[in-house]
Amino acid sequence: MTQITSEQGLLIGEISRRTGVNIETIRYYERIEVMPKPKRSEGGQRLYNESQLNRLGFIKRSRELGFSLKEICNLLTLVDSGEMTCSEVHDLTVEHLRDVRHKIADLRKLERALKNLAAQCSLGDVSDCPIVETLYGLS
Amino acid sequence: MTQITSEQGLLIGEISRRTGVNIETIRYYERIEVMPKPKRSEGGQRLYNESQLNRLGFIKRSRELGFSLKEICNLLTLVDSGEMTCSEVHDLTVEHLRDVRHKIADLRKLERALKNLAAQCSLGDVSDCPIVETLYGLS
DNA sequence: CTTGCACCTGTAGCTGCTACAGGTTTTATT
DNA sequence: AATAAAACCTGTAGCAGCTACAGGTGCAAG
Known part of the structure; x- marks a missing residue:
């Protein structure tokens, strides 16, 4: 111990x-x-x-x-200096919330795209794969 | 030109x-x-x-x-070598889809947490900020 | 008094780029 | 034909946010 x-x-x-x-x-x-x-x-x-x-x-x-870490650093510096207003912290949080929602929206688009891609070929054919074709843009 | x-x-x-x-x-x-x-x-x-x-x-x-890039590299190597099955590509896509869904779930948890945090103090008081207190775990 | 763990410093590596510096090649303009 | 300007070249270092060494000390217990 x-x-x-x-x-x-x-x-x-x-x-x-x-x-x-x-x-x-x-x-x-x-x-x-x-x-x-x-x-x-x-x-x-x-x-x-x-x-x-x-x-x-x-x-x-x-x-x-x-x-x-940069955001956290800023926050902590504000807190340390006592120059922080609750509303500033609130704003920072809300701003960050917006970012997060944006990320979620992006990922959901991505999810849909991947789902479509996967749906195109669940039956495992050989070498003319629709996924690859789609991505290659050769279609 | x-x-x-x-x-x-x-x-x-x-x-x-x-x-x-x-x-x-x-x-x-x-x-x-x-x-x-x-x-x-x-x-x-x-x-x-x-x-x-x-x-x-x-x-x-x-x-x-x-x-x-690693995944893409693997995919391309398979494609290059002709040793790729459509079903392999499909599996890779589905696996990736799972990752994406996982990420979305995480972000939504985060979204809820941030929303709660922000809701606690929308009125800008001075220096006893509930957000900071919550994060600091001093409450 | 030695074993063995937890600690120390310093450096290099990871992903996926981006941003230089300092040089060459090509093209366009005079 | 000379020159200016754009596009290219190589090589290296930087970004976030860690992680993973190597090689060395501190410290408590058996």
Whole structure:
């Protein structure tokens, strides 16, 4: 039970386990300055506090919602500086929602196209495949 | 009217224009061997024929349908070798269709989550933002 | 006091492009 | 025939968002 070192802070493995974010990814976040540099133990190991843990959780959830690291970064910078209005965050969310809906619409078009394509030949003929022909535009 | 050089073949700019694939991308496709090396003019410029043009079109349309270059590569290799069955292509398409549907389902979950998030605060309060709180998990 | 795990740094790889820099070839204009 | 401008060439580096090493330390337990 190495992980907790509770007086000093949380080791990277522990916050990885708790947030579900890969250790390598956490170090990557630090490098690109989405996560702050944590303090270190005498031996040089990263020691995180609760607030850093929360921040990582925030990033994780935001990523799962499809926000880019850049967007998350902007958001966090706003939050950090206290210069953020709730309505700004709201707008960002709505904007992102629009993107997501757009993506869905695209994928549904794609779905229809693929369905049609597949329907054209479910019977496995030999080498004059309608799918290939359609894609090749030779028809 | 440089582009056609019709006896020799089509210049890269011309097939780019006709297929809508970026010139840099065409050269990239050649490098990663999705497109074959075309013959060259005396001065070293790439000269394409109709079949290469069609192949590029195929790649373009397949990419638009969300197939990865690897998948397209596999497909083309099969087609090239004549060892392809229509049913194999069909299966590949159906498999891809499944992926697309999965992606759609994910995005719809995401859409719901974002909608809820946005609904929580449309009124722009100041600094205790429910979105941020939700994401931060501090609530 | 050694085993063994968790940590460290730094670098390279992945996908699918795009964007240079710095040079040549071809075409068009003078 | 000279020159300007467009289109081509090669090679390399960059983008997102990680992941995967290699090769080395820290640290606790047996």
